[in-house]
Amino acid sequence: MADIEFYDVKTRKKVKLPESDVVKTTFTTKNGQTRYGLRGKTKDGRTLTKFISKKDWDESKLKVG
Numbered sequence: 001m002a003d004i005e006f007y008d009v010k011t012r013k014k015v016k017l018p019e020s021d022v023v024k025t026t027f028t029t030k031n032g033q034t035r036y037g038l039r040g041k042t043k044d045g046r047t048l049t050k051f052i053s054k055k056d057w058d059e060s061k062l063k064v065g
Contacts, residue, residue, distance in 0.1 A: 023065025
C-alpha cells in the first residue's frame with residue numbers, strides 16, 4: 001500500500017497518510033456541481049481533504065466513505 005499525501009492547513013506541512021486511513025468521497029456545491037476528493041484522518045483525529053480529478057477518483061481503488 002502506498003501513502004497518500006495531503007496538505008495539513010493547521011501545521012502548514014505536507015502529511016502522508018496510509019491508504020487504509022483514506023476514503024474517497026464526492027462533494028456537491030451550492031450550484032449543483034460535483035467535486036471529487038479524498039478524506040483522511042490524522043493521528044489527533046482531524047480530517048484532511050484533498051481534491052482530485054474525476055478520472056483519478058474513478059481509477060482509485062479506495063472505498064467510498
